Amino acid sequence: MRDFYVSRRDRAAALIARREPVVYEGGEYADGLSPDRLQQYEQNGFIVLENVFDADEVSILREEVEAMSRDPDIRARPEAVRERGGEALRSIFRVHELGKHLAELPRNPRLLDVARQILGSEVYIHQSRANIKPGFRGKEFYWHSDFETWHVEDGMPAMRAVSCSVLLNDNNTCNGPLMLIPGSHRQFVACVGETPEDNYLKSLRKQEIGVPDECSLRLLSEDAGVTPVIASPGSVIFFDCNTLHSSAANLSPWPRNNVFMVYNSVQNMLVEPFHGMAPRPEHIAAREHVQTLSPIAVHS
Amino acid sequence: MRDFYVSRRDRAAALIARREPVVYEGGEYADGLSPDRLQQYEQNGFIVLENVFDADEVSILREEVEAMSRDPDIRARPEAVRERGGEALRSIFRVHELGKHLAELPRNPRLLDVARQILGSEVYIHQSRANIKPGFRGKEFYWHSDFETWHVEDGMPAMRAVSCSVLLNDNNTCNGPLMLIPGSHRQFVACVGETPEDNYLKSLRKQEIGVPDECSLRLLSEDAGVTPVIASPGSVIFFDCNTLHSSAANLSPWPRNNVFMVYNSVQNMLVEPFHGMAPRPEHIAAREHVQTLSPIAVHS
Numbered sequence: 001m002r003d004f005y006v007s008r009r010d011r012a013a014a015l016i017a018r019r020e021p022v023v024y025e026g027g028e029y030a031d032g033l034s035p036d037r038l039q040q041y042e043q044n045g046f047i048v049l050e051n052v053f054d055a056d057e058v059s060i061l062r063e064e065v066e067a068m069s070r071d072p073d074i075r076a077r078p079e080a081v082r083e084r085g086g087e088a089l090r091s092i093f094r095v096h097e098l099g100k101h102l103a104e105l106p107r108n109p110r111l112l113d114v115a116r117q118i119l120g121s122e123v124y125i126h127q128s129r130a131n132i133k134p135g136f137r138g139k140e141f142y143w144h145s146d147f148e149t150w151h152v153e154d155g156m157p158a159m160r161a162v163s164c165s166v167l168l169n170d171n172n173t174c175n176g177p178l179m180l181i182p183g184s185h186r187q188f189v190a191c192v193g194e195t196p197e198d199n200y201l202k203s204l205r206k207q208e209i210g211v212p213d214e215c216s217l218r219l220l221s222e223d224a225g226v227t228p229v230i231a232s233p234g235s236v237i238f239f240d241c242n243t244l245h246s247s248a249a250n251l252s253p254w255p256r257n258n259v260f261m262v263y264n265s266v267q268n269m270l271v272e273p274f275h276g277m278a279p280r281p282e283h284i285a286a287r288e289h290v291q292t293l294s295p296i297a298v299h300s
Numbered sequence: 301m302r303d304f305y306v307s308r309r310d311r312a313a314a315l316i317a318r319r320e321p322v323v324y325e326g327g328e329y330a331d332g333l334s335p336d337r338l339q340q341y342e343q344n345g346f347i348v349l350e351n352v353f354d355a356d357e358v359s360i361l362r363e364e365v366e367a368m369s370r371d372p373d374i375r376a377r378p379e380a381v382r383e384r385g386g387e388a389l390r391s392i393f394r395v396h397e398l399g400k401h402l403a404e405l406p407r408n409p410r411l412l413d414v415a416r417q418i419l420g421s422e423v424y425i426h427q428s429r430a431n432i433k434p435g436f437r438g439k440e441f442y443w444h445s446d447f448e449t450w451h452v453e454d455g456m457p458a459m460r461a462v463s464c465s466v467l468l469n470d471n472n473t474c475n476g477p478l479m480l481i482p483g484s485h486r487q488f489v490a491c492v493g494e495t496p497e498d499n500y501l502k503s504l505r506k507q508e509i510g511v512p513d514e515c516s517l518r519l520l521s522e523d524a525g526v527t528p529v530i531a532s533p534g535s536v537i538f539f540d541c542n543t544l545h546s547s548a549a550n551l552s553p554w555p556r557n558n559v560f561m562v563y564n565s566v567q568n569m570l571v572e573p574f575h576g577m578a579p580r581p582e583h584i585a586a587r588e589h590v591q592t593l594s595p596i597a598v599h600s
Binding site: 135136137140142143173174176177179214217218221222225226228230246247248249251252253 | 435436437440442443473474476477479514517518521522525526528530546547548549551552553
């Protein structure tokens with residue numbers, strides 16, 4: 001398969017125009033975004049939906065994440081990724097299989113239908129995780145495109161995946177909210193540097209490879225600026241797999257936990273990683289255990 | 301001199317009630333804060349004054365800071381402190397003597413009169429610096445009380461100093477604005493750990509000693525929360541020497557430069573540092589070159 005998005009090879013940083021659409025035609029769904037909202041997603045590369053889940057629904061999810069964070073069995077698993085220099089958890093991967101309520105979340109039609117609508121096909125979960133950003137301790141995520149990593153390290157062929165972040169806490173100025181560069185999804189930032197073997201063991205704690213250069217970041221954010229998502233629990237952010245995003249450390253006393261799920265199109269299944277890298281483990285990038293999602297009935 | 305605020309000695313973290321007033325009686329000044337604002341300062345331990353300087357005044361200061369940041373002579377001085385792991389400047393100390401316009405700034409009655417009013421006496425500059433937080437690169441300042449350091453490392457006897465931060469750029473959610481814990485100035489957080497010699501060479505880049513424990517931070521912020529200062533250039537923040545504050549890294553493309561000056565009461569001059577430490581250099585803590593400030597005439 002030809003690699004249209006070469007990154008981390010022996011060349012300088014570059015901006016490459018996106019080849020694929022942002023919103024695909026032909027997905028089947030009962031509910032989805034309104035035409036206005038869909039257009040907003042297409043234009044900015046993300047959309048924030050408020051009050052998708054009510055307080056009760058959120059607290060069930062939040063409590064499940066908190067219980068998992070304390071569970072010694074979970075903490076001993078490879079799915080549990082720690083912050084640098086400590087025992088504090090940064091992420092728990094594959095929560096859509098490890099959790100009971102979290103397992104139902106990606107099949108909730110309020111989310112699934114939006115993913116199908118955007119990707120124009122049936123979908124499956126490429127990756128899921130609880131991102132845990134405890135008060136005072138949660139560390140930053142520097143700017144990156146998820147697709148850059150998924151393409152280079154996992155062999156995701158095309159930009160036909162959408163990330164979905166379900167906010168379990170209030171996201172405010174002080175606890176490291178998600179920040180996005182509107183419109184950045186239309187350019188692929190080829191990054192400098194080669195990928196070491198087993199890079200993920202380090203990069204999930206602090207990304208140092210696959211980091212966009214400052215010049216590209218400046219170009220992309222010069223006019224568009226940066227949008228911080230200040231929103232309440234139960235809000236949902238959908239963002240394109242190639243939208244540049246980051247979040248600062250959490251210096252506040254308030255935790256900032258969210259559930260992050262990546263819907264990938266069944267027409268965009270992983271191939272062998274480019275440039276001969278070994279595939280990352282299944283809990284980081286679903287390759288073998290892929291299940292097309294069907295909606296579940298929910299009481300809303 | 302008896303040390304009422306013991307910190308970094310062989311004991312656990314502790315909260316010690318403040319002994320001194322926050323607002324002192326008897327300062328001479330032409331202009332100052334209104335009674336309402338003064339009360340707000342007393343209660344919260346800080347106050348934000350908007351539009352103290354107009355756009356022209358700000359750009360003169362901003363350009364001077366930028367010119368100093370590029371000046372190889374300045375960059376070679378001990379006053380120029382770099383970020384960890386790089387050549388990027390984090391702070392330039394003693395700007396009230398190194399700069400031309402910056403030298404006049406502390407004597408501007410719009411600032412000086414507020415400092416005199418709060419401290420109830422004549423004042424001098426204990427420390428000044430330009431804090432430079434460039435886009436994408438500026439690192440965080442974790443929670444701390446300035447007084448804790450000035451007391452332990454410089455021998456500042458009492459809580460009778462006020463910090464003044466003049467904003468040279470827009471401070472927004474994304475570029476690491478100052479965050480303060482309202483009311484925290486009424487408690488002294490005694491910190492754990494001994495101070496290594498020449499600690500300042502490291503601590504000005506990243507503070508690891510004199511850091512409040514998480515339990516105290518949680519107690520102090522539980523009800524009061526955390527206030528981020530989102531404000532435009534030309535705004536000024538006055539905050540008590542003991543108010544806990546921090547700021548996140550700057551992940552945005554926008555620089556966040558400010559001028560930080562510490563007014564100390566002439567009745568609170570430095571003594572020998574407690575516990576036999578060697579004094580820090582003059583450019584970090586004025587000890588010999590102390591000049592009582594008189595107001596200059598300004599056109600406003």
